[in-house]
Amino acid sequence: MKPIIEVENLTKKYNGGVTAVKEISFQVEQGEIFGFLGPNGAGKSTTIMMLNTLLSPTSGRARVAGFDVVEKPDQVRMSLGYISQDLAIDDILTGRENLYLQAGFYHLSRKKASERSKELLDLVALTERADDQVETYSGGMRKRLDIAAGLIHRPKVLFLDEPTLGLDIQTRHQIWDYINYLRKEMNMTFFLTTHYMDEADALCNRIAIIDKGIIKVIDSPASLKNQVRGEVVCIQFSETSEDKIADALPIISSLSIVENVKQRDSGCMAVVRDGDTAIPEIFRVIHSKGLKINSVTLKKPSLDEVYMAFTGKTLGNERESNGNTHRTVRT
Amino acid sequence: MEIRTAPFAHDAKENESTMKLTLPSDIYYVCWRDMKRFLSQKSRILMTLVQPLIWLVLMGNMMSGMTNNPYGARMLGVKNYIDFMTPGIMIMTALFSGTFCGFSLVWDRRFGFLNKMLAAPISRMAIPVGKMTATSLQITLQVIIIGIIALVMGVTFSSGVFGFLLIAIIAGIFSFAMAGVSLSIAVFFKTLEGLHPILNFLTMPLMFMSNAIFPKAAMPNWMKIISDWNPLTYAITPMRTLVVEGWVLEKIIPGLVITIGFAFVMVLISTWQFNRSIA
Ligand SMILES: Nc1ncnc2c1ncn2[C@@H]1O[C@H](COP(=O)(O)OP(=O)(O)OP(=O)(O)O)[C@@H](O)[C@H]1O
Ligand SMILES: [Mg+2]
Numbered sequence: 200m201k202p203i204i205e206v207e208n209l210t211k212k213y214n215g216g217v218t219a220v221k222e223i224s225f226q227v228e229q230g231e232i233f234g235f236l237g238p239n240g241a242g243k244s245t246t247i248m249m250l251n252t253l254l255s256p257t258s259g260r261a262r263v264a265g266f267d268v269v270e271k272p273d274q275v276r277m278s279l280g281y282i283s284q285d286l287a288i289d290d291i292l293t294g295r296e297n298l299y300l301q302a303g304f305y306h307l308s309r310k311k312a313s314e315r316s317k318e319l320l321d322l323v324a325l326t327e328r329a330d331d332q333v334e335t336y337s338g339g340m341r342k343r344l345d346i347a348a349g350l351i352h353r354p355k356v357l358f359l360d361e362p363t364l365g366l367d368i369q370t371r372h373q374i375w376d377y378i379n380y381l382r383k384e385m386n387m388t389f390f391l392t393t394h395y396m397d398e399a400d401a402l403c404n405r406i407a408i409i410d411k412g413i414i415k416v417i418d419s420p421a422s423l424k425n426q427v428r429g430e431v432v433c434i435q436f437s438e439t440s441e442d443k444i445a446d447a448l449p450i451i452s453s454l455s456i457v458e459n460v461k462q463r464d465s466g467c468m469a470v471v472r473d474g475d476t477a478i479p480e481i482f483r484v485i486h487s488k489g490l491k492i493n494s495v496t497l498k499k500p501s502l503d504e505v506y507m508a509f510t511g512k513t514l515g516n517e518r519e520s521n522g523n524t525h526r527t528v529r530t
Numbered sequence: 531m532e533i534r535t536a537p538f539a540h541d542a543k544e545n546e547s548t549m550k551l552t553l554p555s556d557i558y559y560v561c562w563r564d565m566k567r568f569l570s571q572k573s574r575i576l577m578t579l580v581q582p583l584i585w586l587v588l589m590g591n592m593m594s595g596m597t598n599n600p601y602g603a604r605m606l607g608v609k610n611y612i613d614f615m616t617p618g619i620m621i622m623t624a625l626f627s628g629t630f631c632g633f634s635l636v637w638d639r640r641f642g643f644l645n646k647m648l649a650a651p652i653s654r655m656a657i658p659v660g661k662m663t664a665t666s667l668q669i670t671l672q673v674i675i676i677g678i679i680a681l682v683m684g685v686t687f688s689s690g691v692f693g694f695l696l697i698a699i700i701a702g703i704f705s706f707a708m709a710g711v712s713l714s715i716a717v718f719f720k721t722l723e724g725l726h727p728i729l730n731f732l733t734m735p736l737m738f739m740s741n742a743i744f745p746k747a748a749m750p751n752w753m754k755i756i757s758d759w760n761p762l763t764y765a766i767t768p769m770r771t772l773v774v775e776g777w778v779l780e781k782i783i784p785g786l787v788i789t790i791g792f793a794f795v796m797v798l799i800s801t802w803q804f805n806r807s808i809a
Contacts (some may be wrong), residue, residue, distance in 0.1 A: 252648075252649065253645055253648055253649055276650060277651045281645075283646065283649075285641060289643065291566070291570050292566055294709050300559060300562070300563050300726075301650070303562070304647060304652050305650055306555065306651070417742035
């Protein structure tokens with residue numbers, strides 16, 4: 200069977216000169232939950248907006264459900280649902296009216312619109328509040344309504360841009376459950392972006408890590424974690440001078456027991472083969488550089504470390520300067 | 531992995547076949563939403579009624595002295611200033627509320643609803659035209675209410691009930707076109723604050739350089755020339771004729787035709803501008 204999303208060398212250069220997405224290629228199979236993981240400004244939303252026809256690519260090709268996004272935008276739009284990063288529901292209308300409106304946009308008959316609205320309101324547990332103005336909903340309820348609206352025309356592919364941003368743990372888990380349910384019951388395909396490691400880990404069949412517009416790696420969460428062997432030593436220095444820390448890094452990485460090392464704010468993270476023997480060695484070289492250690496932790500690799508290894512940052516810990524370095528300004 | 535045929539695949543096909551005939555329904559849904567929004571904002575409805583009422587009462591009283599003076603009465607062509615003023619207030623409502631339309635586009639862009647509409651398979655043209663239609667329906671309603679208030683205050687509509695309705699329709703068409711002007715400008719703005727002064731800058735001269743409030747006979751020459759190019763003049767002339775003189779067709783038809791033409795041109799321009807802004 201043909202992949203439901205096919206992307207070839209897709210590039211987006213904004214008018215301001217920012218190249219947000221650089222020649223990315225990947226494929227998503229029907230029934231997959233595919234995650235796009237990356238720091239702020241990595242190009243996640245830009246990619247989604249090219250795939251759902253809201254932005255035209257600067258170069259490259261993309262097909263969704265077999266239709267080219269540039270040549271057959273209406274067919275593409277019919278096959279996909281889009282739940283954007285902003286809460287795009289009309290808060291002056293009621294929940295039911297929002298669904299009715301969405302059904303109208305997708306040319307469903309009135310009968311179907313009211314059938315499906317009922318079904319979906321049940322699914323997202325909003326039946327009781329369906330006839331209240333959305334203004335009176337909580338953030339989580341709005342998000343659930345937004346997701347219900349995205350499902351009204353039963354799309355083959357659902358694009359979710361940071362679906363659980365700002366939601367409490369319980370609501371996040373509920374949304375993961377819906378996604379899993381829909382994938383199982385309807386064989387729907389999901390393309391979602393996220394900042395949350397645990398979300399990508401728990402939900403996705405495959406993950407692409409994107410940074411500065413480039414896909415660093417695509418694989419299943421399990422095999423990504425396998426790529427980072429051994430253990431992770433996290434060290435916090437009491438010293439915060441960037442230069443001194445930068446000096447220490449090459450020395451640490453030159454130790455034979457250390458696989459790789461990355462700076463992380465006023466500290467560093469080293470992937471090592473054996474933590475127990477590595478820690479004393481790392482201590483020794485750090486002391487020789489005159490740096491003082493604040494704390495040390497040893498842990499098993501999680502997706503966090505995978506992410507670190509590929510982007511050189513931790514999620515939520517990126518500094519603004521990192522976000523800006525990839526701007527290629529053209530004149 | 532077991533691959534079942536998605537029940538959805540069938541749906542998409544079924545919908546495809548109807549894709550070409552969707553423009554009217556798309557316009558309907560865009561318009562429906564804006565109407566819902568309008569009707570559920572009680573304060574907005576109240577203001578759109580109170581404002582013209584104040585104008586009618588205040589201006590009607592203040593300026594009635596003008597018609598006590600025989601020269602003034604001749605210049606205005608009416609016995610009571612309020613007869614002259616009523617279509618003026620109506621057109622002012624159409625102008626101001628019509629120009630308001632652009633804000634809804636900026637707002638939709640800002641909170642992401644525009645993208646949601648654009649990600650749906652609705653005709654692009656349906657977005658500006660649906661908004662313009664909603665605006666014009668709202669204003670037709672308002673103008674009818676202003677007319678009823680005016681009736682209560684003693685204004686006589688020389689052209690009868692049908693004239694009264696035609697007045698409301700002309701105001702509706704004019705506001706449809708003004709909504710198009712407003713949208714054509716609004717496509718380039720990302721914030722309401724940025725758009726506001728521009729629209730103000732547009733409405734004031736349109737209002738004052740027409741015969742809506744001042745009779746043409748009282749204008750200096752240069753203003754007469756501007757007034758002759760002002761689309762508002764062409765909308766108000768048939769409206770005023772219908773109030774004051776009745777079915778004087780040679781005064782009604784040219785203005786009506788030009789106003790309809792204006793509306794038609796604004797459909798083309800606003801659609802073009804809108805498509806340009808989302809490319
Ligand atoms: N309309 C625009 N014009 C110019 N540059 C833009 C525009 N939208 C996004 N960018 C730039 O493109 C880059 C990628 O942005 P994008 O929104 O795709 O990131 P993201 O991965 O979705 O980030 P986030 O996690 O913050 O949502 C950023 O550097 C951003 O500044
Ligand atoms: Mg984003």
